[in-house]
Amino acid sequence: xxxxxxxxxxxxxxxxxxxxxxxxxxxxxxxxxxxxxxxxxxxxxxxxxxxxxxxxxxxxxxxxxxxxxxxxxxxxxxxxxxxxxxxxxxxxxxxxxxxxxxxxxxxxxxxxxxxxxxxxxxxxxxxxxxxxxxxxxxxxxxxxxxxxxxxxxxxxxxxxxxxxxxxxxxxxxxxxxxxxxxxxxxxxxxxxxxxxxxxxxxxxxxxxxxxxxxxxxxxxxxxxxxxxxxxxxxxxxxxxxxxxxxxxxxxxxxxxxxxxxxxxxxxxxxxxxxxxxxxxxxxxxxxxxxxxxxxxxxxxxxxxxxxxxxxxxxxxxxxxxxxxxxxxxxxxxxxxxxxxxxxxxxxxxxxxxxxxxxxxxxxxxxxxxxxxxxxxxxxxxxxxxxxxxxxxxxxxxxxxxxxxxxxxxxxxxxxxxxxxxxxxxxxxxxxxxxxxxxxxxxxxxxxxxxxxxxxxxxxxxxxxxxxxxxxxxxxxxxxxxxxxxxxxxxxxxx
Numbered sequence: 182x183x184x185x186x187x188x189x190x191x192x193x194x195x196x197x198x199x200x201x202x203x204x205x206x207x208x209x210x211x212x213x214x215x216x217x218x219x220x221x222x223x224x225x226x227x228x229x230x231x232x233x234x235x236x237x238x239x240x241x242x243x244x245x246x247x248x249x250x251x252x253x254x255x256x257x258x259x260x261x262x263x264x265x266x267x268x269x270x271x272x273x274x275x276x277x278x279x280x281x282x283x284x285x286x287x288x289x290x291x292x293x294x295x296x297x298x299x300x301x302x303x304x305x306x307x308x309x310x311x312x313x314x315x316x317x318x319x320x321x322x323x324x325x326x327x328x329x330x331x332x333x334x335x336x337x338x339x340x341x342x343x344x345x346x347x348x349x350x351x352x353x354x355x356x357x358x359x360x361x362x363x364x365x366x367x368x369x370x371x372x373x374x375x376x377x378x379x380x381x382x383x384x385x386x387x388x389x390x391x392x393x394x395x396x397x398x399x400x401x402x403x404x405x406x407x408x409x410x411x412x413x414x415x416x417x418x419x420x421x422x423x424x425x426x427x428x429x430x431x432x433x434x435x436x437x438x439x440x441x442x443x444x445x446x447x448x449x450x451x452x453x454x455x456x457x458x459x460x461x462x463x464x465x466x467x468x469x470x471x472x473x474x475x476x477x478x479x480x481x482x483x484x485x486x487x488x489x490x491x492x493x494x495x496x497x498x499x500x501x502x503x504x505x506x507x508x509x510x511x512x513x514x515x516x517x518x519x520x521x522x523x524x525x526x527x528x529x530x531x532x533x534x535x536x537x538x539x540x541x542x543x544x545x546x547x548x549x550x551x552x553x554x555x556x557x558x559x560x561x562x563x564x565x566x567x568x569x570x571x572x573x574x575x576x577x578x579x580x581x582x583x584x585x586x587x588x589x590x591x592x593x594x595x596x597x598x599x600x601x602x603x604x605x606x607x608x609x610x611x612x613x614x615x616x617x618x619x620x621x622x623x624x625x626x627x628x629x630x631x632x633x634x635x636x637x638x639x640x641x642x643x644x645x646x647x648x649x650x651x652x653x654x655x656x657x658x659x660x661x662x663x664x665x666x667x668x669x670x671x672x673x674x675x
């Protein structure tokens with residue numbers, strides 16, 4: 182079965198406004214916590230490292246596990262969203278985040294932090310991210326890129342506010358007291374989830390009285406039916422048929438390549454600036470500059486992506502946004518003083534915001550809003566590996582070469598390769614879709630002619646049968662009520 186046409190409107194158009202903007206605000210909060218929180222808690226790592234007497238790599242695994250669980254929990258979140266809807270899943274996610282941070286405040290070892298902050302809180306963040314994206318697709322179609330761009334802006338806004346706020350909490354209450362306060366703040370995800378009311382009533386399929394015509398006297402057919410029904414149930418909540426979707430596979434493979442070099446430049450930006458002889462506060466300010474530009478880039482790019490020119494070609498727009506990001510990293514080694522690094526941070530924030538703004542809109546454009554929940558779950562669990570491996574591989578390259586420029590060149594090259602892959606793949610996909618549309622159009626043209634010829638044949642056969650019936654001598658014996666033949670009824674049966 183060929184994939185659906187990109188950007189095809191849903192059969193029942195969503196409201197595209199009204200309460201949907203409240204849902205965008207709630208998604209802004211959920212997405213902001215999901216993406217910004219694992220980065221913002223790194224403020225506490227230095228003191229935790231000194232208290233527990235551990236290495237930096239051991240303490241850095243807290244954020245890595247949190248991000249990995251957030252991505253790997255995508256399929257679980259998809260199943261729950263498809264079954265119960267976005268509202269209860271986000272509310273449960275807020276409770277899990279609170280539970281993880283409160284229990285983390287009583288931890289006495291790094292292993293306990295891996296379990297509480299890494300696993301429990303990471304699973305709660307997974308329940309915040311995917312449902313927030315899914316429900317936007319149910320409320321918006323025409324203004325969907327704008328809505329997703331505004332919701333995705335929650336990540337830089339929360340990152341730029343949570344990082345200094347966490348520093349204030351740390352200076353005032355220490356890391357344990359800060360974790361308790363942050364656990365209470367994360368309960369705001371429950372408030373955001375309560376605002377995500379479903380669009381219209383959920384239709385439940387009626388159960389048929391007959392078990393699909395399977396008789397008890399045929400056990401082999403019954404077993405086959407049971408196997409089929411279990412697979413249908415699994416596929417209902419997590420659509421594995423997406424792996425046969427050509428556009429989905431192109432998107433997934435391109436993202437796997439991209440994420441190998443996507444996050445490392447952010448992590449090593451401040452250390453790179455310090456290595457160039459820039460003071461600590463100025464180096465940290467580069468991240469603030471990038472987050473500030475990213476904050477305005479996401480909604481702005483959402484407005485641009487919603488234009489009549491870009492919306493039908495949003496897959497190409499996504500590819501060029503990734504390419505712009507990669508070119509920025511390739512030019513980063515030329516920045517050897519602070520003003521040039523500020524220019525790099527501005528363009529990096531613009532490129533990062535552009536990619537993040539349309540990252541999920543392109544996926545929804547390919548698979549549609551109905552299959553988006555399953556698509557996000559499958560994408561996040563596959564992307565979990567490059568998200569985990571990318572920064573450590575980049576750090577290994579810095580350790581071996583002793584210079585950051587080779588790491589930036591490698592990350593830039595990987596990101597550019599992914600953009601070229603997506604550009605070529607989408608061009609081929611669009612051409613194949615156009616050919617498939619032409620074939621379907623030809624089939625629909627030939628169908629009426631074939632139906633007319635079949636109706637003529639049935640009419641001729643009916644005339645012959647009526648003539649032969651009239652020639653029989655026993656016509657009088659068939660004058661009862663149920664014996665007369667109605668030609669129209671017979672034609673419909675044929």
